[in-house]
Amino acid sequence: MDAFLASVVSIGFHGLAYGMILYAISVGLSVTMGLMGFVNLAHGVFAMAGGYLMITVMDRLGLPWLPALVVACVVVALGSMVLERVLYARLYKAGELEQVLFTIGLIFVAVAVARLAYGTLPLAAPLPEYMKGQTEVFGRSFPTYRVVVIAVSAVLTAILWFGVERTRWGAMVRAAVDNRAMAQSVGINTGVLFTLTFALGSGLAAFGGALGADLIAMTPTYPFEQLVYFLVVVSIGGLGTLRGPFLGALFIGIGDTACKYWVPEFGAFFIFVATMVLLLWRPQGLLGRAQ
Amino acid sequence: MTGTTAAAIGYAGAARLRWIELAPWVLAAAIYFFAPTYLPLGSYVLIMILFALSLDLILGYGGIVTLGHSAYFGFGAYVAGVFAIRLTGDPLLGLAVAAIAAGLLGLATGAVILRTHGLALLMLTLAITSILLEVANKWTTVTGGTDGLHSVPIQPILGMFRFDMFGKTAFLYCLIVVAACWWLVRTIVHSPFGVALAGTRENDVRMHAIGAPVYRRRLAAYTISTSLAGTAGALLTQTTQFAGLSVLGVELSGEILVMLVLGGVRRIYGAFVGPGVYIVAKDYLAKQTPEYWYLGIGILLILIVMFARGGILGLLDRAFAQLKRARA
């Protein structure tokens, strides 16, 4: 019994760390897909960019971990704004197919650039000394790095929820998600709103990618490999919501970890079977709006 | 059906066969006689054309966006392989069995998922092909796991035509099968069923309002489409005597989607042009500078979406229209 409890705690902990990273990356996708109705399969590109940039900044400029993380997020957010204005905005009125094709093309380009710039081997994320080693939490020792991941993501999530629920900007985003035409008619500049929201979503993805670079390795084909997980989190959570993907990410993170621990042979089935069951039961996602 | 209404729903051609529609087949014959060392590649292109055709039926004409079509392609491929290994290597029988099996799978899965739409439907299709991939991966005794099914014993067609190393028999076999399926798809699209299907894509609220059985139509189209996809998969197994995990999974679904949209959706011949261009380009670029393949195809895709909606054929259409106007 004791051993069982211990394993439950382990699973909960590791699953939480993985889930929080998934959330940090996917929440931006949920908002952009819900807000702009844009199928952005290339979302993982921003996460990858965040991770690679952070590592480069640490290597070349010698910045410590936290400033490098911040710099990476800001740069990716700014870069995404340019991308949004120049390319994405042209396709808002286009069909779903065009958006899918465009974002796949974007992934291809990003993967090629990453390979040329960083080579094919996965890049190690140099962790600061205080994050290596173990920490005592509730009498058990856990990798410090993962404790940091959980803590930082939790703080970020809190800020995000507060920001969207309590601020004017958050209200505008929610209004535009609910009914874009009405929001425009009351004078909300949806164009600017879209760009800023897109930047926020991409910056968050970069944050998740950089923070989680030790959990989900940085390789040039990152956007392809991880795409499925981001989509699963968003679809079972519910588009356009903040809390939906949170539930989705936790569900996937903990569930996947539990399977790896107890039934490793069938771990890969879990995510997809769970997705099917959940979506057939609630196609709009756990917290999505019924259509 | 008046000509204008037909055009409004997006037909690419009339029911009568136009001479230009024979172009792909003439080209295929030319390759057989004048470029015999390219036959294995040619067979692969033909198989992908059939796969793309099957996708066009539900995507272009039925409006069902799916990232899971490889499930049926792969299922057909493995059924053909297992059938040849365990029962008999007769290719025609194997082809029929695979087509029926894939159709049944399509019917069963379609019945469940076609009640949803949008992102939920997309994710469900994705889940199906991923689950099938895992099954193939784990069920090593039947599917061979990561190693795949090797040396699948395919007998000569009708006892006479052996599958040779040069790929001649394979090419002709694929050519005939794909031609037959093309004729089938063409007939469906121009039939009353095809019109109704297009109706479900354009405006299914109205279709419901006039009492048309939308769900049943989509399911029927889905079943036919999956059966065709399974046929394509079986062709791949039979002509290469091999079936492996790459016939399943999201990557292949994504690739065939890209190939189809590249050529042009909803025009039958987009399914010919797209795979042809994509596979030949990939073959060429991968030989020259393998590392830059992704860059090239990525930029090409973005350019096509930005400036050439409707794919290559759409581009050609506009070019011809401009030429006509210039002449007039």
Add this chain to the structure above:
Amino acid sequence: MRVEKRAVLTVVAALCAAMTVASPASAQTVRIGLINTYSGPMASNGDQIEKAINLFMKLDQCKLPPGVKLEILKRDDTGINPETAKRLAQELIVRDKVQMITGVVWTPNALSIAPLVTEAKVPFVIMNAGTAMITERSPYIARTSFTLWQSSYPMGTWAAKRFKTAYVAVADFGPGHDAQEAFTRAFTAAGGKVVGAVRMPPPTSDFAPFLQRVKDAKPDALFVFVPAGKSATALIKGFGELGLAQAGIKLIGPGDIVTDEELPNMGDVPIGVLTMFHYSAAGERPANKSFVAAYQKEYGPNAWPNFISVGAWDGMQAICDVVRAQGGKVDPEKTMLLLRGWKNPNSPRGPIEIDPRTRDIVQNEYVRETKRVGGIMKNVELETIPMVKDPWKEFTQK
């Protein structure tokens, strides 16, 4: 008129005869098809093969007779894609008329090419793919790389002398199953006890849940096999993060888990890891020292060759030797005869040869410990187990 015509014909005939006599065995080009992985997530392994081959040719190691040239046609299989590999092989044989095929990183790809080389009678020198039964699939296959049994089986015997219990964790695919079976068989035969085993799905990048399981089982040693490269690095990191070393668990395995080119990325965690392998870049042999020096001169001081590099290097050596022995006229049967029993006493990994019966590689296996030497992480060779033949074939062909 008739006389003139005959005169012209005579002159032409004489010229032709003169040309065939004057030019010595006219420039003979031997075409070799190289099927490798240049793109996709697994391209790093293909990169090792490519670098080794390019270095080999650049340093003019081939030493072909005058007039004989080697032409290498490179093709990209983009990863574990048996269909693509088969089609590429087919095109190389039929369209490009290659006389030999080589390369191939992945087992499934090698297996799909096997029936083709048998039918076309084209010698196939495998430079990497390591599952034991591959060489059985065609009489035209010879291998210069390794098998998982070759390293994991002696490891099991060796480990049983030092550890009472072991946990076995492998990647869930062909080579992983080989490693698991080999180690378990040897370990238990020598008196050790395997307290648990787990097969981990190959695309895993986060091994924490599996390693947690291992930690909870408290074995003396953890035997691990995951593919070299990304997976190995992630596993080593996980091992460090979860503090398994501090918990008294020793990490052992075939050398795939601490390959030389990845060591710089693994930090200090691999220190003390014990592995059994046929090649370490830190090997003290003169042949290896000059190999590594040449490699780093060409690719930079931070580039390290690894076991895949030597598989390709020696593969090229074998190919060149058989081409030279036949004076550029490559006959399939003669080639296979020459390959069986081919020896290279001066490979960077020590003396190697190809077993005449199985056409598979026979080589030394070294017990190594990963240490930091002069600031650089190296796999230091401690013991040698000489001329190990593939144990799996020894067992199955009694």
